[in-house]
Amino acid sequence: MSLSKLAAARGEDPAAKRERRKEARPGELLDAALDLFVEKGFAATRSEEVAARAGVSKGTLFLYFPSKEELFKAVVRENMSGRFAEWAEEFEKFEGSTAEMVRYCMNIWWERIGATRASGITKLIISEARNFPELAAFYQQEVIRPGTELVRRMLQRGVDSGEFRELDIEYAVFNITAPMIFLIMMKHSLGACVPQDYPLDPQRYLQAQVDVLLNGLCKPRDAAQEARP
Amino acid sequence: MSLSKLAAARGEDPAAKRERRKEARPGELLDAALDLFVEKGFAATRSEEVAARAGVSKGTLFLYFPSKEELFKAVVRENMSGRFAEWAEEFEKFEGSTAEMVRYCMNIWWERIGATRASGITKLIISEARNFPELAAFYQQEVIRPGTELVRRMLQRGVDSGEFRELDIEYAVFNITAPMIFLIMMKHSLGACVPQDYPLDPQRYLQAQVDVLLNGLCKPRDAAQEARP
Amino acid sequence: MSLSKLAAARGEDPAAKRERRKEARPGELLDAALDLFVEKGFAATRSEEVAARAGVSKGTLFLYFPSKEELFKAVVRENMSGRFAEWAEEFEKFEGSTAEMVRYCMNIWWERIGATRASGITKLIISEARNFPELAAFYQQEVIRPGTELVRRMLQRGVDSGEFRELDIEYAVFNITAPMIFLIMMKHSLGACVPQDYPLDPQRYLQAQVDVLLNGLCKPRDAAQEARP
Amino acid sequence: MSLSKLAAARGEDPAAKRERRKEARPGELLDAALDLFVEKGFAATRSEEVAARAGVSKGTLFLYFPSKEELFKAVVRENMSGRFAEWAEEFEKFEGSTAEMVRYCMNIWWERIGATRASGITKLIISEARNFPELAAFYQQEVIRPGTELVRRMLQRGVDSGEFRELDIEYAVFNITAPMIFLIMMKHSLGACVPQDYPLDPQRYLQAQVDVLLNGLCKPRDAAQEARP
DNA sequence: AATGAATGAGTATTCATTCAT
DNA sequence: TATGAATGAATACTCATTCAT
Incomplete structure (x- = not known):
C-alpha cells in the first residue's frame, strides 16, 4: 500500500x-x-x-x-519560540525558598516542555548537531544560553540567601539541566523503543533527582540555621 | 596479538x-x-x-x-564488550567508604569509558535507538542492566552502612548515570560542533556533580556520626 | 492604484x-x-x-x-500567418530591375519580419523542429515552400530578363534565404547572449550580403584583367 | 520495454x-x-x-x-578542439588563386566539419546559447573568433592580390560563414525531420553558393550590356 | 472566467551492494 | 583477498495539469 x-x-x-x-x-x-x-x-x-x-x-x-x-x-525554529522572558518574570515574582523554587522549576519544566512534543526538538538538536552546526549554534544562542542563565540566577539566589552552600555555580548549573536532558533523551530514544525494559516514570524520576539534589545543594540543617538569622 | x-x-x-x-x-x-x-x-x-x-x-x-x-x-557489539565482571570484582574488593567509592567510580568511568572512543557507542545507541530497536534492546540487556545493577549495589552498600540516607534506590541510580550520559552526549554533539560556545571541562564537571551528589546522598554529618558507632 | x-x-x-x-x-x-x-x-x-x-x-x-x-x-501558427499572397501581389507590380528587386526584397523582409518578433518563430522552429516534426512539416508547407517559390520566381525573372547569369535556380534560392536565416539565428541566440563579442549590425550585414550576392566577390573579368598585368 | x-x-x-x-x-x-x-x-x-x-x-x-x-x-569542449592552427598553416601554404582557395576552403570544411558529427556542436550551441551563456562565450572565443579571423585573412588576400573587389571585409566574412551555418542548421533540424520535403544536397548546395559568391548573380557588366539591347 | 492550492508523474542524482578481474 | 567499475533501487525535487472555490 x-x-x-x-x-x-x-x-x-x-x-x-x-x-x-x-x-x-x-x-x-x-x-x-x-x-x-x-x-x-x-x-x-x-x-x-x-x-x-x-x-x-x-x-x-x-x-x-x-x-x-x-x-x-x-x-x-517553530518549536523554540523562547519563553524565557515569561519565565524570567515568574522567577522575579517567586517568593518561597530557593529549594521550593527548584522543585517548582523542574515540575513546571516537565509540564511545559518535557512532557510535550517540544522536548523532541532537544532530542533532535542533540542527535543532529554535527550535521547541522549552524542550527546547533542557533540553539546554543537561543535556548541553552538563556536557559543556563536562568538556572544560574536561581542557584545564586540560593547561595545569596544562605540556603545553599558555596557552589561552583558555573558547573552546578548542570546539576539541574543534566537530569532534564537525560530524561528527554530517554523518553525519545531508549524509552520509546524498549519501553518494557525501561520503565521510567518521569514524575518519580524528577522527584528522586530533586530530592538528592536539594540535600546536596543545601547547607546541613543546623549550619543553615546558623547562617540564617 | x-x-x-x-x-x-x-x-x-x-x-x-x-x-x-x-x-x-x-x-x-x-x-x-x-x-x-x-x-x-x-x-x-x-x-x-x-x-x-x-x-x-x-x-x-x-x-x-x-x-x-x-x-x-x-x-x-565490538565496543560494548562489558567489563562488568572485572568491575564487579573491583567492587567487591573496595574497602573505603561508599562516598569514596562513588568518587572513584566516576573517575574510573571517565578514564576508561567517557574519555575514550567507547563513549561514542552510547551516543550512537541513544541517537539511533529507534531505527535499531534490536540493538537498543541488546544494549539494554548487555550494558544498561548490568551497569545499573552495579550502581544499585553501590548505593545499597551506602545505605546499608548507614552512610547514605534512605533512598528510592531504583531511581537514585540515575543520579549517578544521568551526569555520565549527559557528559557523553555533550562531548559528541553540541560540544563537538560549537566548542567555543560550550566550554565544558569534564573533570571539573564530574567534580561538581559528585560534590553535590554526595552531599545529597549522605546523611547530615551529625546524623551520620550518630549512625556509625 | x-x-x-x-x-x-x-x-x-x-x-x-x-x-x-x-x-x-x-x-x-x-x-x-x-x-x-x-x-x-x-x-x-x-x-x-x-x-x-x-x-x-x-x-x-x-x-x-x-x-x-x-x-x-x-x-x-499565430505568428506564421503567411503574407505571401500580399507579397506575390507586390511582386507582380514591381517594375524595376531584378537586382533592385532583390535589394528591395531583403530590406522589406528585414523591416516586416527580421526586425520584428515574428523572426522568433523561425528561431523556434529551427531549434525545436526535431521535437515537433508535425510543426516543422507545417512550417515547411506554409512558410518555406511559398517563400521559396517567391524567391525562385524572382530569380527566374532575373534570368529571363537577361540580368542574371544561368543559375542552378533550385539552389540559388538559398543565396537569398541563407543570409536571412543566419541573421535571425544570430539575433536570437549568440547575438542575444554575448552581444559585446558579437556586434552585428543588421542593416550593414544585409547591405554587404546583397552587394556580394549581386556582384560576386570577384572583379568583373575585364576590370580584373586591367588590374592584373 | x-x-x-x-x-x-x-x-x-x-x-x-x-x-x-x-x-x-x-x-x-x-x-x-x-x-x-x-x-x-x-x-x-x-x-x-x-x-x-x-x-x-x-x-x-x-x-x-x-x-x-x-x-x-x-x-x-570535447568536440571543439580547435584545429585552427593546422588550418592557418594550410592557409599559408596555399598557392592557387584566392577564388580557388575559397572553393577549397568550403569543400574541406564540409568534409572535416560539416559532414561529421562535429557540426552537431554548432547546432547545439546556437540552440542552447541563451541557456548556457557561459558556453556560448567560450564558443565565441574558441571557435568563432579564430574562424572569423581565418576567413578575414583569406578575403584580404583576395583583395590585396586584386582578384576581389573592394569589400566591407568585416561583414563579407559572413558571406562565407552564413552558408555554412545555414547548412548545419538545416542538416540538424528541418532537414533531419522532414527530409522528404527538404531535399538538400550539401555538395550541390555548396557548389551553388560558391559559384554565386565568387561571381555574383548578375552577368558581368559588359556581357549584360551585350544581352540587353 | 479566474484563481491558486493541490497533485503526482517524471527526472536528476546518490549510494549500498555486486562481481569480474 | 582486494579492487573499483558497474548497477539500479531509492529519494529529493520540479512542473504541467487539475479542480474546488
Whole structure:
C-alpha cells in the first residue's frame, strides 16, 4: 500500500482538505515533520512520509518549504519560540525558598516542555548537531544560553540567601539541566523503543533527582540555621 | 596479538605482513566506522567513506561485513564488550567508604569509558535507538542492566552502612548515570560542533556533580556520626 | 492604484473592460509565450512564467490552451500567418530591375519580419523542429515552400530578363534565404547572449550580403584583367 | 520495454562491457550525449537515455560526469578542439588563386566539419546559447573568433592580390560563414525531420553558393550590356 | 472566467551492494 | 583477498495539469 493510499485510507473527505486552507498547511506539515524527525532522524525521514502524515501530497510539502533541510530548520525554529522572558518574570515574582523554587522549576519544566512534543526538538538538536552546526549554534544562542542563565540566577539566589552552600555555580548549573536532558533523551530514544525494559516514570524520576539534589545543594540543617538569622 | 600471529611475525615469512594486516582489517574498519557513525549518524555515513578512512576499497568493506547495517551492529557489539565482571570484582574488593567509592567510580568511568572512543557507542545507541530497536534492546540487556545493577549495589552498600540516607534506590541510580550520559552526549554533539560556545571541562564537571551528589546522598554529618558507632 | 481601478475611476463600464481584457487574453498569452519560447526553448520554459508575464494566473493559461504543447503550436501558427499572397501581389507590380528587386526584397523582409518578433518563430522552429516534426512539416508547407517559390520566381525573372547569369535556380534560392536565416539565428541566440563579442549590425550585414550576392566577390573579368598585368 | 532492456536487447555480452574499460567510457558517453543533445536539445534529453545509448546504466554516467550540465559542457569542449592552427598553416601554404582557395576552403570544411558529427556542436550551441551563456562565450572565443579571423585573412588576400573587389571585409566574412551555418542548421533540424520535403544536397548546395559568391548573380557588366539591347 | 492550492508523474542524482578481474 | 567499475533501487525535487472555490 502506497503512502498516498495510506493517507486516503484515513478516510478524509477531499473537500475537507480544501477547507483547512493554506494557513493551516505549514503548521500541519511542521507537526508531522517534528514527529518523524524525532523518531527517525533527519536523514532517515522521507519527505513523502512527512507529506503523507500531514495528509497532503509530496508536491504540497515543497510548496511550503523549499527543501527538506529548510523544513528541518523551520521545525526547529517553530518549536523554540523562547519563553524565557515569561519565565524570567515568574522567577522575579517567586517568593518561597530557593529549594521550593527548584522543585517548582523542574515540575513546571516537565509540564511545559518535557512532557510535550517540544522536548523532541532537544532530542533532535542533540542527535543532529554535527550535521547541522549552524542550527546547533542557533540553539546554543537561543535556548541553552538563556536557559543556563536562568538556572544560574536561581542557584545564586540560593547561595545569596544562605540556603545553599558555596557552589561552583558555573558547573552546578548542570546539576539541574543534566537530569532534564537525560530524561528527554530517554523518553525519545531508549524509552520509546524498549519501553518494557525501561520503565521510567518521569514524575518519580524528577522527584528522586530533586530530592538528592536539594540535600546536596543545601547547607546541613543546623549550619543553615546558623547562617540564617 | 594472538600467539599464532606472534609466531608468524618471528618467522619473517614475507606473507606475514599481509597476513597481519588481513587479520587487522575488520578492526580497522570497525574503528573507522565508529568515528563516522558517531560523527554523522548511521544514515548520513557513507560506506565508501568508512572504507577510505580504513585505507581499503569499498569492495573490501563488504568482504567483511555483509551490509552497512551489519557493520553498524558489529561496531556497537565490538565496543560494548562489558567489563562488568572485572568491575564487579573491583567492587567487591573496595574497602573505603561508599562516598569514596562513588568518587572513584566516576573517575574510573571517565578514564576508561567517557574519555575514550567507547563513549561514542552510547551516543550512537541513544541517537539511533529507534531505527535499531534490536540493538537498543541488546544494549539494554548487555550494558544498561548490568551497569545499573552495579550502581544499585553501590548505593545499597551506602545505605546499608548507614552512610547514605534512605533512598528510592531504583531511581537514585540515575543520579549517578544521568551526569555520565549527559557528559557523553555533550562531548559528541553540541560540544563537538560549537566548542567555543560550550566550554565544558569534564573533570571539573564530574567534580561538581559528585560534590553535590554526595552531599545529597549522605546523611547530615551529625546524623551520620550518630549512625556509625 | 491598479490599472483596472484607474479605468474604473474614469467611469468606464467595468464590464466592458473585463470583456476587452477577456478577448485579449489569448493574444497576451501567445505574446508572452513567444518571447519565452524563443529565449529559453520549449522544454525550459515554464508555463507559470508564461502566465505571469501575461499577467494572469497559471490556471488561466490552461483555460485557453489545453496543454503546453498546444500553446507552443498556437504560438507558431499565430505568428506564421503567411503574407505571401500580399507579397506575390507586390511582386507582380514591381517594375524595376531584378537586382533592385532583390535589394528591395531583403530590406522589406528585414523591416516586416527580421526586425520584428515574428523572426522568433523561425528561431523556434529551427531549434525545436526535431521535437515537433508535425510543426516543422507545417512550417515547411506554409512558410518555406511559398517563400521559396517567391524567391525562385524572382530569380527566374532575373534570368529571363537577361540580368542574371544561368543559375542552378533550385539552389540559388538559398543565396537569398541563407543570409536571412543566419541573421535571425544570430539575433536570437549568440547575438542575444554575448552581444559585446558579437556586434552585428543588421542593416550593414544585409547591405554587404546583397552587394556580394549581386556582384560576386570577384572583379568583373575585364576590370580584373586591367588590374592584373 | 525499459531503456535498460533496450540496451540489453542490443545483444551485448556483459563480459564485453567490462573489456571496454574505464578509459573508453567517457568517450562512449560523450558520443551518445552528442547525438541526443543535438537531436532533442539539452532539456529534453534524459540522462538515462544517454547512458542506455552508451550501453551503460544510469549510475555509470554519473561516475564520469558529476551532472547533466557538466556532461553537456564536456560534450561541447570535447568536440571543439580547435584545429585552427593546422588550418592557418594550410592557409599559408596555399598557392592557387584566392577564388580557388575559397572553393577549397568550403569543400574541406564540409568534409572535416560539416559532414561529421562535429557540426552537431554548432547546432547545439546556437540552440542552447541563451541557456548556457557561459558556453556560448567560450564558443565565441574558441571557435568563432579564430574562424572569423581565418576567413578575414583569406578575403584580404583576395583583395590585396586584386582578384576581389573592394569589400566591407568585416561583414563579407559572413558571406562565407552564413552558408555554412545555414547548412548545419538545416542538416540538424528541418532537414533531419522532414527530409522528404527538404531535399538538400550539401555538395550541390555548396557548389551553388560558391559559384554565386565568387561571381555574383548578375552577368558581368559588359556581357549584360551585350544581352540587353 | 479566474484563481491558486493541490497533485503526482517524471527526472536528476546518490549510494549500498555486486562481481569480474 | 582486494579492487573499483558497474548497477539500479531509492529519494529529493520540479512542473504541467487539475479542480474546488
